[in-house]
Amino acid sequence: MKKDTRVSLKNLFISISDKNNSKKLLTRESEQELAYKVLSGDKAARELMIESNYKLAHSIAFKCYKRSRTKKIDFEDVLQESKTGLIKAVDRFNPSKGYKFSTYATWWIKQSAQQFISDNSSVIKIPNYSRILNAKAKKVIEDYKLNFGHTPTLKEISALLDVPEETIKTSVNIPTNYVYIDEEKDDDNHSGSVFTVQETSMNPEEYLLHEENIKSIASIFNTLKPREEMIIRLRYGIQTSENQSRFLLTDEEIKQIEQK
């Protein structure tokens, strides 16, 4: 758990600094002009077109990363992959078709980021077509259950998807949860589906940074007004060792009571 939060904040600030480094957005006219220059082989225009769209690549990468909820992938890597997708889009964009670049590039960026996540989110490499077929089969099963009230047979799924039965059988049986040999077992919860990161997996430098983060965030919280702090604590269920009653009244309210 500790490592997760540390990585998340690191990722957050990588993303912010990356966003800050990107160039200003292009207008529709300058985008068209640049795109024609790229088509004619202008390298400087290509560079500028890529750099001006980093924000788009960043925002798609962050969304894909957040949606994947994986702990095994670093956001930096997803960002890198989404930038590769952006480069592909810049190289293949045809301005004469009249679409905005962002409309075209979104698909390339998303495809690159999602492909990377799906390739690296599990220890067992599963071909992309199997993964897609698995998702399709699951959707067909769900829809079928809703419409007919029972699970479809393999033959029926095969007919609906127009895929051989044997292929469906393999695809549906793809494991999605893994239990690790070195996994720590929680005596109260034997679900076995959560990969726990051991404390020792942090090196001393990382541990120090993590501790620093905890301290600095706690000190920032102390600068909040008591009422603000109390509301955040209530919202996120954070307990305090101090007396809760100190949050009940604002400084001003205490003064008013004292004056009476």
Place this chain on the structure above:
Amino acid sequence: MNKNKSLKEVSEELSKINIKLGVSGVRQTINKSFEKIIKEYADIHEQKLEANQIKNLAKDTEIQKIFAEYLSQHVKR
């Protein structure tokens, strides 16, 4: 960390201690507080953030949870 509460639940909890704050008031207070937190945190880490970036980050519940998670670890010790 204990169970998170919905904005409505927070509002109800507050009314028990005579603080009348509706759901949108709670949301506004939380967002404003996180704006302060993110600004401070960015200053400590020498990150330059624009006002609208801070506003957008503060509204993001995933980011709020990250900071809250850190705070809960601090309190536990």
